[in-house]
Amino acid sequence: MQPNAFDDASFPYSPARALSLTVNGSAVSVTADVRTLLVQLLRDDLRLTGTHVGCDTSQCGACTVHVDGEAVKACAVLAVQAEGCAVLTIEGVATGEKLHPMQEAFREHHGLQCGFCTPGMILSAMDMVRRHGPVLDETTVRAELEGNICRCTGYHNIVTAIVAGARAMGAAPAHGVD
Amino acid sequence: MFAFTYHRPDTVTAAVDLLRAHEEAKPLAGGQTLIATLKQRLAAPSDLVDLSGLPALRAITLADGRLIIGAIARHADVEASPTVRESLPALAALAGLIGDPAVRNRGTLGGSIANNDPSADYPAACLALAATIVTDRREIAAADFFTGLFETALEPDEIVVQVSFPLGGEGAYEKFRNPASRYAMAGVFVWRGDASLGETGVRVAVTGAGQGGVFRWSEAEAALAGAFNPAALESLGLPADEMIADIHGGGAYRAHLVREMARRAVARLMAAAA
Ligand SMILES: Cc1cc2nc3c(=O)[nH]c(=O)nc-3n(C[C@H](O)[C@H](O)[C@H](O)COP(=O)(O)OP(=O)(O)OC[C@H]3O[C@@H](n4cnc5c(N)ncnc54)[C@H](O)[C@@H]3O)c2cc1C
Ligand code: FES
Ligand code: FES
Secondary structure, eight states, rough: OOOOOOOOOSSSOOOEEEEEEETTOOOEEEEETTTBBBIIIIIIIIOTSSSSSSSSSSOOOTTTTEEEEEEEEESSSSSGGTOOEEEEGGTTTTTBBOOOOHHHHHHHHTTOOOSSSSSHHHHHHHHHHHHHHHHHHHHHHHHHHGGGGOSSOOOOHHHHHHHHHHHHHHSOOOSSSS | OOOOOOOOOHHHHHHHHHHHHHHTTEESSSTTTTTHHTTTTOOOSEEEEGGGOOOOGGGGETTTTEEEETTTTHHHHHHHHOHHHHOOHHHHHHEEEEEESSHHOBBBBHHHHHOOTTSSSHHHHHHHHEEEEEEOOOOHHHHHHHEEEEEESOOOOOOTEEEEEEOEEEEEEEEEEOTTTEEEEEEEEEEEEOOOTOOOEEEEESSBBBTTSSSSSSHHHHHHHOOOOOOGGGGOOOOGGGGGBBTTBBBHHHHHHHHHHHHHHHHHHHHHHH
């Protein structure tokens, strides 16, 4: 693998380790330094750059992906911890050209401006539906968004989009490859 | 991050053997504290012993009048568990106040208490509920477990296996969150014994505020044992110079927050009883 983007080269690398997991429905086998973060594996090795790094300190939620269906901050998980797991990133959310209902709701309700936070917002929103069902009120959505920071929108349209997207998920057949 | 070797054992014995064999080894649970520490090079363990291969440690059960929660039960598990919500609703509510949903999907009870951050929530519940910390080799009363800032009674090669909470009485937790970090600026867990069973005790445990970490507020306990209502706390004050003072708030402010959170917790318990 290429040098670890978060490190300088002056420290010896840990033993490389073969690891297998499923990413967006496809089996992936790589050999990586054990210190590789899940977000580094996704972005640097697999070139899935839709998962963003806003802070690298577990605050912003831009790196949110699903591991076995649950939203996690990929900057706070080692790639080896996802060994044998199913990972879903924003690239795996749509079905071909057809947007996932949550993505469609963000488009419809202008839930994004620059789009940097959006992949994490969408994966977190899908996790809200997993835990609370498709009927979400605004208060719940606002509380649930504590770990996802947006510097553009002021959140209002994100909340509207998630409430609508959740309902659409309830009405639609299962999407994505979780 | 410094170099380390990663292990994922599938028995507690194997995990403890790994910790024994490598002096600088550390357990890895949810990683929500440890991985950030490694990234900042504030820790340099030679080996990480990932506990996620021990699914039995994630169980939540009731036995002999106690609620027993496995060390790798995640905050989200405790928050959502019907068993916890029915037997100890204040603990489920506390778990739901930790961090944010993604942190709660990974962070664990064992990791939180082993870390003993002075602003963490679970230590207050363990003290106020007189929990027992069960490790691979012994049982430790919560009162003896939390020994100071980021310090516990655990040996370097010792693993928390479960935490056992006695049932009976009622608890309530009130937390004033730092809006940025979501950790407690002051968190107060109040437990009141079941008077109909002759239990008249009150326990008040405070997190987020004390310079020495979580502590029992004995003056408040005595006042509430005399008269269980928020007014009983009115004239009490904690010494400001023993409270945490940082960019988020001074000692006097923290002392005020503690009393206010205690008052709210008492009011909540009274409302629940009415
Ligand atoms: C953005 C953010 C917000 C947070 N907000 C809060 C909050 O509001 N309140 C709060 O209480 N916490 C908060 N936390 C901390 C969170 O609860 C962590 O999950 C917790 O402190 C550590 O648990 P962990 O399972 O992630 O442990 P890890 O990070 O894996 O480990 C922490 C330490 O405990 C040791 N350890 C882990 N498990 C065991 C075990 N079973 N036996 C012995 N030693 C063990 C490890 O070796 C390590 O030293 C927050 C964290 C983040 C990132
Ligand atoms: S990059 Fe992971 S939370 Fe900000
Ligand atoms: S749309 Fe720009 S950060 Fe959210």
